[in-house]
Amino acid sequence: MDDDTARPDRHGADDALRGRWRDCLVPAQRGADGPDPLPYADNLLARWAEPQRKYHTAAHLTAVLDRVDTLAGHAADPDAVRLAAWFHDAVYRPDRSENEERSAVLAERALPEAGVPAGTTAEVARLVRLTVTHDPADGDSNGEVLCDADLAILASSPKEYARYAAQVREEYGFVPDEAFREGRAAVLRQLLELPRLFRTPYGAAEWEPRARHNLLTELELLAR
Secondary structure, three states: OOHHHHHHHHHHHHHHHHHHHHHHHHHHOOOOOOOOOHHHHHHHHHHHOOOOOOOOOHHHHHHHHHHHHHHHHHOOOHHHHHHHHHHOOOOOOOOOOOHHHHHHHHHHHHHHHOOOOHHHHHHHHHHHHHOOOOOOOOOOHHHHHHHHHHHHHHHOOHHHHHHHHHHHHHHOOOOOHHHHHHHHHHHHHHHHHOOOOOOOHHHHHHOHHHHHHHHHHHHHHHOO
């Protein structure tokens, strides 16, 4: 598809995401006056469109937001979770290890400017930092929703999962094959060792078995 054909689709997707940003930001402001929300959306969308991203793109953001919508009834504060979804990979450099922390700091800086109260801002930043481990405490319903939404790709169809794995490999194209296989296998084993990948009732019922199958399949392929 040439650029002229692709551009309207991209802009349409961006317009939809701008609307979704506004729809979660305004309730999070709790009635306070705030600046125009759209420049904040545009700044975030520019980050999600950076060239080093192959999987961690606006398509991933959209998928996470969709999964949060699916799980919203489980969350204590769905709008805080949606804001955390926007920020959770807002800073993303595959060659660095502090992406989640830098993303959380970005939220702590941007959200007060956007009119979000301190308590909600702190909760969003906490949730972003939680995506380092994807291991929320029991009863942390907001954390359970965000982590389940972020990991839901693991339960996708075999074709979609293969595309996801290929995109992750492309993001780490600077890593030699053998080192990548070892590192990726370690990540997969760490996930498989978790007692539960998904903490919400919906995630446990609908996503857990398929996700474990996909992880085991990828681990087997890496060993060949």
